[in-house]
């Protein structure tokens with residue numbers, strides 16, 4: 001092969017292959033880490049369910065803070081757990097974890113479709129009970145149990161796959 005041509009492409013096939021493998025492993029490590037973090041969070045909720053409530057009920061909003069057909073983010077049961085308070089168009093309040101059960105992307109409330117939508121892989125959950133409507137999520141999205149106390153909305157527990165935490 002012409003030496004000038006070789007100098008124009010200083011990385012030979014072996015090095016190039018090595019870089020590709022290294023980059024691939026780096027991506028794999030990051031993806032595995034993200035999956036592990038999501039799994040640990042879901043496992044923590046699972047343990048909470050087995051061991052009974054291990055978190056305090058918390059006032060998350062006033063009824064006047066949200067309007068029908070809208071959602072308000074909050075954190076529950078731990079400060080780092082993302083959740084969504086939703087007031088359905090009929091006025092009923094419901095709340096769900098905000099992390100998709102597939103790979104933990106944050107879901108958004110879509111009132112017109114009565115669903116929580118995950119834009120990462122087009123997953124969707126019913127706003128009625130958290131069941132999977134479409135896409136790759138393997139489980140329903142956990143429901144946060146709420147209680148209306150006067151004009152205050154309290155998060156009091158987490159419901160997983162039909163059970164309670």
Ligand code: FES
Pocket residue numbers: 100101102103104105118119120121122123135136137
């Ligand atoms: S992360 Fe939600 S569908 Fe994949």
